[in-house]
Amino acid sequence: MSSSKLFEPFDLGPNRLANRVVMAPLTRSRATPDGVPRQMHVDYYTQRASAGLIINEATNISVEGRGYAFTPGIYTDEQVEAWKKVTDGVHAAGGKIFLQFWHVGRISHPDLQENGQLPVAPSAVTPKGQAFTEEGMKDHVTPRALETDELPRVVADYVHAAENAKKAGFDGVEVHSANGYLLDQFLRDGANKRTDAYGGSVENRLRFPLEVIDAVVKVWGSDRVGVRISPVTSAGDLADSDPQPLFEAYVAELSKRKLAYLHVIEGQTGGPRDKDGFDYKRLRALYDGVYMANNGYDEALGEKRLEAGEIDLVCFGKPFISNPDLVERMEIGAPLAEWDQKTFYGGDEHGYTDYPKLSVEERARYAKAA
Ligand code: 8OZ
Numbered sequence: 001m002s003s004s005k006l007f008e009p010f011d012l013g014p015n016r017l018a019n020r021v022v023m024a025p026l027t028r029s030r031a032t033p034d035g036v037p038r039q040m041h042v043d044y045y046t047q048r049a050s051a052g053l054i055i056n057e058a059t060n061i062s063v064e065g066r067g068y069a070f071t072p073g074i075y076t077d078e079q080v081e082a083w084k085k086v087t088d089g090v091h092a093a094g095g096k097i098f099l100q101f102w103h104v105g106r107i108s109h110p111d112l113q114e115n116g117q118l119p120v121a122p123s124a125v126t127p128k129g130q131a132f133t134e135e136g137m138k139d140h141v142t143p144r145a146l147e148t149d150e151l152p153r154v155v156a157d158y159v160h161a162a163e164n165a166k167k168a169g170f171d172g173v174e175v176h177s178a179n180g181y182l183l184d185q186f187l188r189d190g191a192n193k194r195t196d197a198y199g200g201s202v203e204n205r206l207r208f209p210l211e212v213i214d215a216v217v218k219v220w221g222s223d224r225v226g227v228r229i230s231p232v233t234s235a236g237d238l239a240d241s242d243p244q245p246l247f248e249a250y251v252a253e254l255s256k257r258k259l260a261y262l263h264v265i266e267g268q269t270g271g272p273r274d275k276d277g278f279d280y281k282r283l284r285a286l287y288d289g290v291y292m293a294n295n296g297y298d299e300a301l302g303e304k305r306l307e308a309g310e311i312d313l314v315c316f317g318k319p320f321i322s323n324p325d326l327v328e329r330m331e332i333g334a335p336l337a338e339w340d341q342k343t344f345y346g347g348d349e350h351g352y353t354d355y356p357k358l359s360v361e362e363r364a365r366y367a368k369a370a
Pocket of ligand 1 (some may be wrong): 056068235
């Protein structure tokens, strides 16, 4: 048995987590075409409830926010009812679950929008790459720049989603401000060419993301709202000419808000960590609160940084796909099952809910050997 800090409880605002192992938000693209989670979502999340915290897959706040076919939403009553079954399942199994709010901005596609409209963005800048539509991959298009007087309507969509997430019984919410999606597009100057109060200076580029976060905090209270950032990720063909001061200013603002946590993807999302010249230590020092670390962490690295007091919570992504009992396996030093990349996105229960937990016999055997 490991006496690791990873397996100690943690008070995340009003939510007591059983351990510091967080299941990262993982897009799996198995909802109905209308964005409704199915019974297999209930099974999948309930199987993984021994994580200290589950952050559910990125969930669209509106039709406009959709960027990938078969991703779930939180803007209709039917979606709320379906999520309620997920949160009930996780709670009955002793877990905690946050919902992640998603608006993809410019990387959506007319095929995913109401009446085939253009995706919206801070500015009409076309990203390289392709969107995942119901008919397969299609090239990104030039988005429509949001008018200044439309921005309160987008904030209202977040508020509507926040109220729905409450009705659905989540323990808290995470605002997705990473990976090249709408809020990240406002932050970074590769996509934000605005000349109004929401573009130009760093202060102006922070304005819209902070308005969204403040509106969500009004619904949930600051201690149940986390924010996710990825300072250098190039996903969605997005970049900033000078990310260090931009993200330091952002994190200083977030720090003032006494949020549940700051969730940082260190390095390229899903790729190399700490090889991009960005100084995450300085970022960490500017944030007075709970720091959730993400990107390529294994048990040893997570434990080392927890022990050093550098981080508070550790996210694991792919290992949770193939190990529903990841926490128990790490705790007794049991081997981890391999994941199958072919079943990450789309499809059915196969590669989703059919990864087994260790049997009682296996657990006893590994625990004894440890
Ligand atoms: C992988 C595939 C589709 C979406 C992200 C929500 O990068 C995602 C995502 C990841 O944050």
